[in-house]
């Protein structure tokens with residue numbers, strides 16, 4: 328899965344002879360419930376990627392593709408008992424989260440034991456709830472100070488995480504005694520920073536969900552203070568380290584604005600290229616404490632097994648018609664159609680963006696009952712939020728999106744993904760594909776279909792090798 332270009336920002340911190348300086352291998356923390364540790368190996372052998380030839384420090388790896396079933400798994404209550412307040416446990420049961428997913432089963436006991444963790448688990452596996460439960464186990468809602476910070480790459484993911492955090496952290500109403508609510512602030516690009524400044528000064532929130540630029544702006548101005556921060560989460564961590572604009576901010580946040588010894592640090596993603604190198608760098612650079620662990624769930628199957636992958640070969644001029652035929656024959660309940668970004672050359676030539684061309688085509692040719700909705704970077708923040716809330720409220724959508732929707736966005740009703748353009752890298756394929764198959768414990772098959780030209784077939788094969796999946800070639804009558 329690792330791409331050699333990934334972690335280009337990390338690589339320079341890693342000197343070529345640093346293998347000699349590795350800390351000794353770290354072994355299992357004690358007192359884990361035997362049911363919790365079943366299927367979990369503590370190993371020091373190479374994993375997954377051949378390019379990832381670093382000695383491993385602490386890896387908790389479930390290498391089998393055996394996913395816990397609803398019957399065999401522990402409940403969240405069993406795992407969280409004694410750590411997470413009762414009203415939060417009741418709330419998660421009310422919304423239907425009873426049984427723990429693999430990553431919750433393997434990650435939570437380690438997180439509750441205080442270890443820094445890299446949560447590396449498939450898309451849609453429940454990493455958000457995992458780190459939120461840790462946060463809710465540690466914070467004091469009665470204290471007005473920022474105690475947890477969650478950093479996300481996009482405003483869309485930030486809004487989603489904020490919503491889940493607010494739902495879980497809402498105050499309990501017990502015996503007519505209304506307790507103070509745990510406040511959750513969304514400090515996201517494009518938000519009303521003026522209002523946030525007043526809020527941060529007057530009564531700091533307990534949990535902040537932020538994009539990196541916005542949070543660093545507040546830190547630089549000393550409006551936001553992290554002295555009381557107990558948990559720092561970096562979601563989609565590989566993406567954050569790969570985005571050149573964000574990486575210097577991220578380093579500052581991890582080392583200058585706070586210290587790893589005063590906080591618990593959690594990194595999460597479905598893709599951590601060169602994960603042993605990353606773990607090594609985390610420790611060397613003091614982004615985490617030295618006993619940080621890499622929790623790797625389903626390491627031999629980077630993508631959910633409920634996904635069925637297909638590709639269609641067609642010429643550029645027939646792609647619109649091919650997509651329409653696919654939608655007509657698949658009859659998805661809801662689908663996301665990923666379209667590549669417009670090249671600078673095409674923009675300069677004054678061409679219409681590919682998303683616009685596709686919308687125009689579908690609006691005149693598609694006769695089904697799904698709503699056609701657009702989500703792309705070039706829309707303003709309000710229009711982007713409106714698109715997402717429309718698809719969430721109504722269901723039954725054909726969401727035409729750029730890669731802005733590829734990371735973290737949770738639309739569980741999506742049954743089909745169409746890659747109208749081939750993703751740029753295997754990791755992008757993994758995250759686009761992972762916008763479907765997002766109902767833990769459901770065995771419903773979901774479909775990912777990629778439209779390619781014959782020249783692109785070798786790239787598709789490369790992705791199959793890197794991500795260890797099979798993609799079936801299909802033909803479409805147009």
Ligand SMILES: Nc1ncnc2c1ncn2[C@@H]1O[C@H](COP(=O)(O)OP(=O)(O)OP(=O)(O)O)[C@@H](O)[C@H]1O
Pocket residue numbers: 403423424425426427428431448449450451452453454455456596597734735736737739761765766767
């Ligand atoms: N224990 C559970 N039981 C049932 N559903 C759950 C459970 N935990 C999480 N979910 C649901 O699973 C879906 C996916 O969860 P989440 O968004 O946390 O995935 P993720 O691992 O962060 O994925 P990605 O890597 O794509 O961001 C959500 O709709 C969430 O509500």
